[in-house]
Amino acid sequence: MRSIRFSLTICFLALLAFSLGGASLMAYRSASRNLEGRLSIQKELAQTTYKDRCRDEENRLDDALLFQAQTLARLVQFHVDWGKLRFLELHTLGLLTSPANSSAYVQVPVWALQGTRSFAVDLFRRATPAIRFDPAELLTRLDGQVAEFFQIDTAWNASYKSNSLEAMSMEINFASFAPNEVFHWEYEDMQLSESLKVRRVVLKASRFLLGPTPLTAFPRNRNSGPNRGVELPPPLRNNNGADASFRPAIFIQCAYDLAKRDALFASFAQQRDEDILNFASEHKKDLEGFRGMLAAINLLTFLAGGGICFWLVRLGLAPLNLLTVAVSRINEKDFNLDITDKQLPEELKPIAIRLGLTLDQLKKAFAREKQATADISHELRTPLSAMLATLDLALRKTRTVEEYRVMLEDCRESCTNMHKDVERLLTLARLDAGADPLRPELFDLSHLASDCVKMLSPLAQSKGIELQFEGEPNLEIQSDPGKLKEILVNLLHNAVQYNKPSGNVFLRLSSRPGSIIIEIEDNGIGIEASKKNRIFERFYRVDASRSHGDSTNCGLGLAIVKGYAELLGAGLEVTSELGQGSIFKIDLPAPLIKEAYAAIGV
């Protein structure tokens, strides 16, 4: 398995990369959508600007056209055929004085205009059959003006066309001009010829009949369109109130070649297209910049995240390191886990606690092992030293026969005791190794028990203790008599050994269906409750002392009893009260033979 540090770092970095990627993608999409929006607005703006410019230009041109038409209208008013007028004056009116030159102010008498229509018309038709301009003034007035073409028509069929019109002419729908309006103009695009399309303004002017009016009175209306005339003071009325007055009007048309305007518009369009291209490239540049910025931010964030991740993983693994160090300090001499609960997080506490418990158990096991070694050493070395010392003493100088005899007897007794201890140790070693098999045979347990009692009677008598056997006779069973005898002898020996003077020891046997209950009861010193569980431990003695007064017991007897009882599958129970006595109860799962026979019908 890979290291936690590596896995955590990889996972964290992957997560970081994933979230950074996701966030960047979303940010990029949103930003690019915004930029797209901006681009489209910019495009629309360019388009609007273009339209505005076109409209402004159109308006400007229209205004110029109108202004020119007005200029023409003023100019044309001063040009009448005095020759014809003089004829009228002579023949019809005789009222007007005739100047000598051919160009003069039209002094149309008011009354004449209030006369019949046909007369007025006739008057004008005759007086001004043609329209003329002073070429010098015309040039001065029209220089730099928009209109390339102009045409002047009158209600009385007099007309004038600019040279540029050549054979072409611009038709007027007179009906669209209201007769009552003094000034009225209309804009219109028209096809002048097949190849020439123009925009014209048609201006109807009747002002000159009322006397000179400053040209500035003409409104400069940007909003062009038909019927945008300005109502001036109402026309004169005759006596009966009928509007029968003749309005001698002239219609002035000015026009310019639309191709010129279109060329301008085209330049505007080009400008617009350039702008749009600029916007597009700007958009692209912005997007690229944003991408670069995102990449830089991502890189920085990733690096910072990597650093933080490294630090976090270190922080997270620090307690583990602490534990590792503490564990690595453990050796066969020091079983302490050198770490406090406060230093560890919740997650590691169970490990540390479990480890501590295990180490404690190990420590205890080692201590037991050491204790056992010390015990064995003591149990074997002490009698050995005693023998050595006795023999050395015997050999030190010449002694009497009696002295030698006593010393040799002492050595022999010591040897005998050592032999017993060695045998017990070997028994336990065989039990541990599983090398002591059960040797079952048929025997009479009552007989065996009474044998054991007899065997221990001398010891009991020497201590003034009464040893009694109570039990049914003929308890024939199939079991291992050797091990049972060892158990009984050991328990009886203990019961006698740890008894008060003139105490009692009872050995009771009773049969139950399928098992035999053996009880060994004494009214001796008893066992403390806290020590009851430990009496079966090897070398354990209730009194930490070891009395060698009766060196037949070195604390192994009960360990052997327990081992044998387990081997026989027998239950072993102790009930005891300090100062009152103890009862050792063995529940041997061995049916009486006669019962067993009965069970199988023999």
Add this chain to the structure above:
Amino acid sequence: MKILLVEDHKLLSRSLKQALEEDGFAVDLAVAGDEADAKARGAIYDVVILDLMLPKIDGLTLLKGWRKDGFTFHVLILTAMGTLEDKVLGLNLGADDYLPKPFELTEFLARVRALVRRGHQAKDPILRIHDLEIDTGARSVRRAGKDIYLTPREFSLLRFLCYHRGKVVTRSMVWEHLYDENDDNTSNVVDVYIRYLRNKIDKNFTPPLILTRWGEGYMIKGD
């Protein structure tokens, strides 16, 4: 020279007691820890021989208690636990020597003698006074080149007097140091043994070495 032997193995303690007594030491026995504690605190001993695994109170606890309470007698630990740690622990707790079981009797006795010498600030195992030589190791006595045979009691009395040469030794000092708990305290037993000693050491030699301080006790001549 009185020794307390604390050992719970009957045969071992009997043999050691006999060997020490044959060497001229008075020996008291203790079998259990509490008994040993009472005796060590109640009498004057030159050396305490201490087994560690004892009934009731273990040896190391006893030793710690004695050293804490200011008892200065020498302690020889005699135990079946002979690992390095056990030795170091025992010595660190105030023992003067450590002898693991099993051991040779001669080594044991030599160590006990060495501890006694150390108790009297004597390095030389042979005590020399005038023309008297006492070999405490070989337990032999010579005066003017002639071997003198002394019983263990006589030897231990002479040795005691020599260790206190030039100083008055009272009868009760002799009693406390040379007689064990089982001896009958009869007032003139010290005087009797002084007479025996004089007969063997001073009778045929001059000058007399054992002097009597009337009303106080006895003294062996200093140099």
